[in-house]
Amino acid sequence: MIELLTVISLTVVVAIVPGPDFAVVLRNALVGGRMAGIMTALGIALALGVHVSYALAGIGLIVSQSIFLFNALKLIGAAYLIFLGVTMFRSASSEPPKSSENTTMSPLKALRWGFFTNVTNPKATMFAMSVFLQVTSPTTPLWTKIGYGGIMASGVFLWFVLVTLFFTLPSVRQAFMRAKLWMERSFGVLLTLFGIGIAITTNSSRP
Secondary structure, three states: OHHHHHHHHHHHHHHHOOOHHHHHHHHHHHHHOHHHHHHHHHHHHHHHHHHHHHHHOOHHHHHHHOHHHHHHHHHHHHHHHHHHHHHHHHHOOOOOOOOOOOOOOOHHHHHHHHHHHHHOOHHHHHHHHHHHHHHOOOOOOHHHHHHHHHHHHHHHHHHHHHHHHHHOOHHHHHHHHOOHHHHHHHHHHHHHHHHHHHHOOOOOOOO
8 A cells, every 4th residue: 555655646746747748748738739738648658658668677777777878868868859849949830720629730749749758758767667666565566566557657647638628728728829939939948958958967877
């Protein structure tokens, strides 16, 4: 029971702290509509499942003990976030969406954005690994650990769905549309700064 409560608590904390995942979900929900936000959230949850899988397989432990591998992962993630941020900034527009459920972003594209944003995020790697190395014990059954992974992915997905539902409320979205150009550019700058922040910490002796 203590393990379960700890996993849930960690998931809540990690989910609600603003980061690249939050920025991408928020941007896609506001620009692309409710479905885009939900599919972005699903992509993030699927990527977290990837982190959980290789943490269980022991790959996460190997990465955590190798400065080179961990820094390589961080640089890949940083490059992707910078690319995403620049793309957001350059594609920013003051034009209103064609409908209340903007069709400029397909569900598959939104899913990809969410998936690759999270799967290349070293913080997500360390989150999954820390749960299984520090919360669980050697006697914890494998199926229980898999269940914890499901709770983590489901919790993050649920949180970002709630974020999407709130920010796609008509009143909230209308307020966004009045500042659409600068909001989109702000999201782009934010993601770029996240990427730069990750890149400049690659000299750490330990993750």
